Amino acid sequence: MTPESLMRRAIALSMEKMQSGSGGPFGAVIARNGEVVAEGWNQVTSSADPTAHAEVVAIRRACQALGRFDLRDCEIFTSCEPCPMCLGAIYWARLGRIWYANDRRDAAAIGFDDDLLYREIPLPLTERSLPTQRLLADEARAAFDAWMSKPDKVAY
Amino acid sequence: MTPESLMRRAIALSMEKMQSGSGGPFGAVIARNGEVVAEGWNQVTSSADPTAHAEVVAIRRACQALGRFDLRDCEIFTSCEPCPMCLGAIYWARLGRIWYANDRRDAAAIGFDDDLLYREIPLPLTERSLPTQRLLADEARAAFDAWMSKPDKVAY
Numbered sequence: 001m002t003p004e005s006l007m008r009r010a011i012a013l014s015m016e017k018m019q020s021g022s023g024g025p026f027g028a029v030i031a032r033n034g035e036v037v038a039e040g041w042n043q044v045t046s047s048a049d050p051t052a053h054a055e056v057v058a059i060r061r062a063c064q065a066l067g068r069f070d071l072r073d074c075e076i077f078t079s080c081e082p083c084p085m086c087l088g089a090i091y092w093a094r095l096g097r098i099w100y101a102n103d104r105r106d107a108a109a110i111g112f113d114d115d116l117l118y119r120e121i122p123l124p125l126t127e128r129s130l131p132t133q134r135l136l137a138d139e140a141r142a143a144f145d146a147w148m149s150k151p152d153k154v155a156y
Numbered sequence: 157m158t159p160e161s162l163m164r165r166a167i168a169l170s171m172e173k174m175q176s177g178s179g180g181p182f183g184a185v186i187a188r189n190g191e192v193v194a195e196g197w198n199q200v201t202s203s204a205d206p207t208a209h210a211e212v213v214a215i216r217r218a219c220q221a222l223g224r225f226d227l228r229d230c231e232i233f234t235s236c237e238p239c240p241m242c243l244g245a246i247y248w249a250r251l252g253r254i255w256y257a258n259d260r261r262d263a264a265a266i267g268f269d270d271d272l273l274y275r276e277i278p279l280p281l282t283e284r285s286l287p288t289q290r291l292l293a294d295e296a297r298a299a300f301d302a303w304m305s306k307p308d309k310v311a312y
Binding site: 007008011014015018019021023027045049050051056064067069070071084085088089090092094095096097098099103106107113118120121122125130133134135136137139140142143146147148152155156 | 159160163164167170171174175177179180181183200201204205206207212215216219220223224225226227233235236237239240241242243244245246247248249250251252253254255256257258259262263265266267269272273274276277278281286287288289290291292293295296297298299300302303304306308310311312
């Protein structure tokens with residue numbers, strides 16, 4: 001399939017699943033060599049899961065389909081520019097390329113906070129609107145040291 | 157439970173679950189009025205899910221436990237400062253406060269890319285290391301328009 005065909009599928013999902021009550025108007029497709037590996041769509045309200053954005057759902061399904069946590073030979077087609085949560089998920093999944101259609105300003109215009117998140121996340125912790133407090137740093141360190149010295153760890 | 161007790165539980169999860177092979181050394185607890193609502197720990201490698209960070213897992217479980225996608229009356233205790241993906245998830249879940257122990261520099265020192273992601277995400281799309289391309293913006297717009305005029309939509 002061409003990039004245009006894959007994006008049209010993501011756009012079709014954004015419309016169909018939203019109309020059937022799954023959640024917001026967002027669809028995503030993950031492809032490898034032009035073939036669909038997995039599809040996702042927003043399920044925040046229908047599954048009571050604020051992390052169930054189209055891209056996160058598609059990533060989870062693609063990893064299940066391929067049996068691995070690394071999608072570096074795949075690309076994602078998403079009907080809207082990923083929010084910071086989804087962008088982080090895309091980096092962690094090592095996806096090779098993002099194709100998007102609507103952008104964060106389009107999303108803000110229909111009531112989604114992507115743009116706010118893009119402004120908040122780079123701020124120093126003390127300047128964010130979300131109160132954030134450090135606690136027991138000295139006690140948490142041991143697990144990090146144990147990870148470093150763990151002989152059979154699976155790095156990711 | 158006090159904040160210190162809740163953080164000690166998150167830290168204990170970060171050690172125990174890492175040692176039993178679940179994934180990286182990260183634990184999280186979501187609490188309401190000092191009572192635990194849900195616990196999470198990193199399951200990236202054991203579940204082949206790059207989104208299964210401790211905070212995301214805890215958020216999903218807390219939402220399942222409470223039957224809603226909004227955790228605004230809850231706080232999260234995480235053994236490490238959230239990565240941008242998890243921070244995004246925390247904002248979407250409307251959590252009221254973040255408590256953390258290790259920070260992003262501690263995470264970078266043991267091989268986790270949180271700090272890289274914090275540097276990438278604020279960049280303009282054209283300056284990121286991840287290729288990002290716009291496609292078919294004109295065709296994607298219709299689903300956003302349909303969302304705006306959908307009479308029975310559940311906003312989130």
